[in-house]
Amino acid sequence: NAGVTQTPKFRVLKTGQSMTLLCAQDMNHEYMYWYRQDPGMGLRLIHYSVGEGTTAKGEVPDGYNVSRLKKQNFLLGLESAAPSQTSVYFCASSRARAVTSYEQYFGPGTRLTVT
Amino acid sequence: RKEVEQDPGPFNVPEGATVAFNCTYSNSASQSFFWYRQDCRKEPKLLMSVYSSGNEDGRFTAQLNRASQYISLLIRDSKLSDSATYLCVVNAGNNRKLIWGLGTSLGVNP
Numbered sequence: 667n668a669g670v671t672q673t674p675k676f677r678v679l680k681t682g683q684s685m686t687l688l689c690a691q692d693m694n695h696e697y698m699y700w701y702r703q704d705p706g707m708g709l710r711l712i713h714y715s716v717g718e719g720t721t722a723k724g725e726v727p728d729g730y731n732v733s734r735l736k737k738q739n740f741l742l743g744l745e746s747a748a749p750s751q752t753s754v755y756f757c758a759s760s761r762a763r764a765v766t767s768y769e770q771y772f773g774p775g776t777r778l779t780v781t
Numbered sequence: 782r783k784e785v786e787q788d789p790g791p792f793n794v795p796e797g798a799t800v801a802f803n804c805t806y807s808n809s810a811s812q813s814f815f816w817y818r819q820d821c822r823k824e825p826k827l828l829m830s831v832y833s834s835g836n837e838d839g840r841f842t843a844q845l846n847r848a849s850q851y852i853s854l855l856i857r858d859s860k861l862s863d864s865a866t867y868l869c870v871v872n873a874g875n876n877r878k879l880i881w882g883l884g885t886s887l888g889v890n891p
Contacts, residue, residue: 768813768879
């Protein structure tokens with residue numbers, strides 16, 4: 667099992683450009699999450715999904731959109747990138763309906779720089 | 782008060798030492814607690830869940846003190862490979878969201 671994978675690993679964008687980050691998991695997890703991690707800020711939740719076809723806002727959703735068309739995939743879109751979106755983006759997933767369902771498993775991250 | 786607080790360190794200890802980290806949380810309704818480990822420029826990885834009765838996994842012991850609202854992580858016989866940032870994580874009440882501490886940096890020296 668690959669676990670949680672993310673593409674791309676690195677990307678440099680110019681201000682105003684758009685891009686989509688792809689997250690895929692092969693653990694049949696119901697829940698998926700997008701976080702960003704910045705120095706001194708810790709992990710902050712952008713959006714999350716509790717199942718195929720559903721998404722919800724997290725702590726810092728502005729400037730991002732998401733889609734969960736298939737259970738195994740969770741896409742994060744930046745429609746018009748801004749320098750403030752320079753960050754490391756992590757995708758995570760977790761099981762549902764289990765005692766351990768809060769345990770989250772992470773992908774390797776995408777390092778995004780917006781110039 | 783921050784929802785989850787940790788001493789950022791760094792804690793620098795020699796190999797073989799015992800080191801302990803504490804983490805305090807503000808939401809008394811929190812039910813699930815975790816320690817994650819994050820290596821430099823890598824993703825967080827689950828180290829262990831923290832149960833009410835406390836739990837041990839090899840050299841690692843986690844404790845929960847609900848009355849004082851803190852969790853702890855004890856590492857015995859530290860190895861060089863234990864050098865990392867240790868993140869304290871607490872669920873935000875009755876939902877799937879997790880609140881992440883900023884982490885405690887540990888360096889184990891030869």
